[in-house]
Amino acid sequence: MNLLPINVGPLNPAVPDLLLGLVAFALCFWMLAGVLLPRVKRTLEEREALTTGRTHEAEAVLAEAAEVRARYEAELAGARHEAARIRQQAKEDGTAAIAAARAEGIRERDEILAAGTADIAAARAAADAELRPYVHVLATELAGRILGEALPAPAER
Secondary structure, three states: OEOOOOOOHHHOOEHHHHHHHHHHHHHHHHHHHHHHHHHHHHHHHHHHHHHHHHHHHHHHHHHHHHHHHHHHHHHHHHHHHHHHHHHHHHHHHHHHHHHHHHHHHHHHHHHHHHHHHHHHHHHHHHHHHHHHHHHHHHHHHHHHHHHOOOOOOOOOO
16 A cells, blocks of 8 residues: 555555654664663763863863963072172172272382382482492592593592
8 A cells, every 4th residue: 555646656655664664763763862862962971071171170280380380480580680689799799809909909019119219218328328428539530531631639528
């Protein structure tokens, strides 16, 4: 028995075939909707939960990494500040040491100049005292050499 009263060839289904197809469809629909799709849905939900959980874990790790980086940068900034302070202190200490060495050098130079001046003055006084009695004799001898003739020795004063 055909469902349609006209002859459409193989497109005209028979009622028992149609009922068998309807029962097979209902069985397949029940299997898919009642058994397989809930399992697929549960698996997808579990996957989504795991993925979301991993995403949250990743976000937590990123937040912790950002916090660690912020602490690191803060410590690095503190270390740079400390290094700048130490450099400045060393520069000031070096400047003070150079100034002290310069002052010590100037003091030693002044002492050496004073001692040299005193030595020269003493040597000059000693040479003056030693040569003073012979000045007239040496002057007469020098004048005689310039003139080309011997001059008489000067009288003692």
